[in-house]
Amino acid sequence: MYAPERHQQILTRARADGRVDVTRLAVELDVTPETIRRDLTALERHGLVRRVHGGALPVERLGFEPGLVDRQDLLSGEKERIAKAALDELPDAGAVLLDAGTTTLRLAEMLPADRELTVVTHALPVATVLAARPGVVLHLIGGTVRGRTLASVGTWALRDLAEIHVDVAFLGANGVTAEHGVTTPDLAEAAVKRALVAAARRTVVLADHTKVGHVDLARVVDVAEVDTLVTDSDVEPEAADDIEAAGVRVVRA
Known part of the structure; x- marks a missing residue:
């Protein structure tokens, strides 16, 4: 091994x-x-x-809570597969929200160059990747930037998100269970994630197998508010089955 x-x-x-x-x-x-x-x-x-x-x-x-740099190389192969599978959830054209996180960042790097997309994000690393990307109209949400995730949080971010509506929100998570829903370690980021869900017609959660079945401090939303969970093939079958039974489509990349 x-x-x-x-x-x-x-x-x-x-x-x-x-x-x-x-x-x-x-x-x-x-x-x-x-x-x-x-x-x-x-x-x-x-x-x-x-x-x-x-x-x-x-x-x-x-x-x-591990910082962004500490998490970037962890499970890189699984995150690559999850991001690639998440490309199937993109609209042919339209607007999407990209949450902060290492898997959503990988998705940003993979966005197809031949598609006209409007991308809204509160994550500085995502914005950096997409700022000069042809075919992408980028909107950066403001607010107080958390050092651990480089994501904008607080009242400014919530105010901006309340004024938009997009086709799909791609959400990161530190925990996903059928019983406790989507969870994350920070209360301020949980509030922004809830606003991301509220601003989207569909919500797609990207979470590797270590997050599925795990519960963290702050509740974001119930799984009933999630349309699709994209995880990897090492996910615990029972945890994934419970989430599917709650009405969520589970994609195992």
Whole structure:
């Protein structure tokens, strides 16, 4: 097993169980405890876990939110597939909203050059990618910029979003479950995400398999307000089935 695969298994276990133990992981993954300690150090360096005596805790349990740079290279293959599948949700022409996040940023990079689109975003990285793109009319939502996600939040952003209506909103999420809906770590970003949903005729959530079945601090919307969830093929079948049973179309990329 390669190190990135091991890292993902460790992170998934930490998020599911609330903590991981070095000795137990070494046995389960058939490696030495020293290898697991190096793995945990690497995950901590990326802001995904916090080391404790004998193991580690996921940052979500401690109330930490990894920054954009820390998340950019995590699950890059899955995010690539999700963004590519999300292209099928674009209108032939019209207006879309792109939320902040690493997967929505990948979608922005993939937007077809032969399609006339109006793109509205509150995410500075998305705006940077699309600012000079031919065929794209870009509208940047203002507000207070959060350092962790480089997204505009607050009353200015909410006011601007209340004045528009688009065909599709592409929403990022830190958690998606049938019971608790779409969730995210920050209350201010949750409010903006709700405004994105309210401004769109259809809502498409982009979330890799580690987010499906996970619940975070701030509720965005119920799953009943989501039209499509695009995730990857490693999604937990039971969690995806529950979301489908709630009326959401689930695309496994």
